[in-house]
Amino acid sequence: MSELLRVERLSKAFGRRAVLRDIGFTVEPGKVYGLMGRNGEGKTTLIRTIMGVIPRDAGVISFKGRPVTFAGADYKRAIGYVPENPFFYGGMSVAGILAFNGRFFPKWDAKKAASDVERFGLDPSAKVRTLSRGQQLKLAVVAALAAGPELLILDDPTSGLDVPTRRDFLRDIIGELARGGTAVLFATHLVHELERIVDHLFILRGGRIVLDEPYDKVKILARRAVISFDGPPPEDLDIGPIIGRRRMGQDLELLLYPWSEEVNASLRGLNALRFEVEPLSLEDIFTGFVQDER
């Protein structure tokens, strides 16, 4: 099965405010997907819709080729889910919540859970309500990993983790999972952490996916061009796929995607004093896609 998760024409509104509009993408095993978007762009809503926490207004979600309903549950056995905020029952202990959680997952690995509890420095006897947010996130990660997921969904968890854990989690754990065939869907707005591990990028803006490409391709085809003019830069430039622009005096910075020889030729034809082209970082790409023009 080359396709693990497929989302088609997914829409969701809160009242009159449309949060997701005709979202569509696929997730394949063994890859790390970065789901990027500014705060409030609908990343959490998309993930909660996939997880059946909230109902969708329209669209189809399929897991391993089978459509899943809002009431459906079986597909969740193959999904590990780490949400943005801690969500466990506060009265249970760390060991208790893991034992409770394990009963829902047929592939639950209690030894791995115990080992990860130790690895993350959690006290098995501690009540969940006494844990810090970071500790609860670690517990969520332990619970998600011990379920033996085919798809791990991470809803921006790293901001709550301390630096060593974050590094450990991003560099070792996710890489290890992906190599083992697990797909990872990692929603975040902290893009520099994603850069090292991501295989594929989704960028959400205005409720739509505005970028759905392999990261290697994006790296090659995303360029920054700084163009110096003899006077104010022109208002309108007909040079193709500008995803972002910034005026700096007589200079104009353009973020371009996808870069091509035709775009290069267009830049040369501008009669600028000079121009420089360089590759973009992931942060620049993200900024270009999600930031309003200035």
Add this chain to the structure above:
Amino acid sequence: MFKTLLIKEWKDKAPLVAFGLGIMALMLAAFLVLGDDQDLRELIPATFLIFFFPVIGAMLGAGAFESEFRDGAWTYLLSRPVRKETIWLAKLVASLSILAGSWLLFIGLLAVAPGLEEVVSGLKLPDMLGSGLALFPLILLSSLFFLSIAFSLSILTDKPLSVVFGSLFLGFVLEGVLFVFAFLAQGRAMLTQSGRFPMLGVFNLGLVLSSLAFLAASLLTWLKADFSQSRIKTGALARWCLLFLAAAWALSAAWPALRPGPKEEIGSIEVVGNEAVLSTSKGLYHYELESGRFRKIVRLRLDWGCSAVGGGKVLYVAGHDLQGGFELWVANTDGSDKRLLWGSGRGDMSVSFWPGTPRISPDGKTAVFAYEETSETSPRSHVRSLASIGTEGRGLKKLAPLDPGLAGEGEQSATIIRGWLGSPDGLLMWARPLKAGSGPRTVRTPYNVWRYDLASGAQIKLFESPGSVSLVPNPAGNMALLISEKDQAGPIDISLLDLKTGTTTPISTIERPGKGTPLWSAIEHSAWSGDGDRVGFLIHREGHLPTPAVYSGKDRRLVMGPGIRLQESPDLSNGLAWIGDGTKLAVTAVRDRSIYVLGPDLALEKTVPVPPSVNGRFRVWPVGAAVLLTDQENQAIWRLDLKTDKWKRIW
């Protein structure tokens, strides 16, 4: 999954269980210590019942989703690989099981705490709320109701205390409204149908269905609504609650009409010439000569399925009216032109039961019925009289009091109307006075035969007998077969009584088959032929087989046939009827499971076995050229084709 969730829910509710046990222990201790005080003895359990179970029900329901609100664990719970309905069911079962456990524990206390059961079983609601209604079952039902309300509301808010108080308030209001609703439904039902309306049944059913309505609304909201949007969630719950509550209350109100009534049972068949009307427990049916089947003409709940046929009309008594009396109706035998002749809502007369009533004249123009005088201070007098009324609904006439010797001051009479007399219109009555204060089994003599002229009100004693009397008038109403005795040991006289003049024509005198054999066992099953000339009966004499006999008024001759070897039947269920063209007698023999057909000379022409499935008591009814057989045990009616001797089941 379910077990895992259920155990978690039970653990969550452990503090509430401990609280409930503590309150129950306090109540028990208070009852045992203070129970000697008569006031406190009732007050303590009553207060406990009224407050504890509704409150504990509301608290259990209110806490259903408390941990998800408290710990923000909605996302955790809903993202687990477990179906949403399983989560909901586990929460409901946990709450219900603890509530049921508290019931059982209290019932256990009733068994072991001295005097507690006696006090609790004696606790009743005030009369205005339903006289004599036991408090305990209602409280248990209410606790279920409060639980369901609180359970459904608990998905809306993270404030369980608000849910508890809100549920108690809403529950008490709804119970009050439901009670008024059931009361009004009862009033409406009494105006539109006969029979007792089960108001408390409607109320209790309403409580159960309302509980289910709240739970169904909760489930649908849980399964369908977006829990991240509280306004949508609240709106969805409100919509489902209103919809299901309306359905629950409509079903409760309709339940008395929808519930299956008692099984329809066939009664007697009233035959006059070619007309036959079957009474059952659910209505009246007319026998259609052409199709050979019964067709329903009147649909009614008959507490007293009494009908009379005459002149193409059927007279019948419907069940209770608003004042608990009966209604007298008339209709054509094809079911058309149904008309209410009299009900207790009219005047000071309440239609009542009297053996042999109501009666309809052979021309179908006059009806006679029994009634009781009613007044505001005394709704029922229990003194029955007779009245006549035209079948078009006019001309009500209270008949003159019966002969003082029969129903005079200080005396009662056992009077049975035996038939309608020919010209002039009148009633044939068979009566005997009862001594004041005498019991029903007291020997009552003499037996008198009276003629009551409806036009003049004259009451004429036609015959007086010191012993028992059997009286069967002919269809024309001018002659009757009179079987009488002077005492209970001597011979039995068979004669004809002229119903106009009262003169008797002796036919025969027979000895009893055994010492002390009652008159009605010695000569039984008298039946007049359709032309009113011949009367047949079955004579039992000592040492003889039962002998069929026919007396012809035209020939002035008694013909006795050969004896028939009938298996004696102690329940007198053999019978005799004129069949075919009226020249043949059919003797039914229940034990032999056969019908013996006798020719004009009373010789046995043939024996027709009854259908194989008829193995109990049965009766035959000649209707026109057909013979019908009613099988009470199997609730079946068969029609005999006299040409082929084949039976066809028609009921």
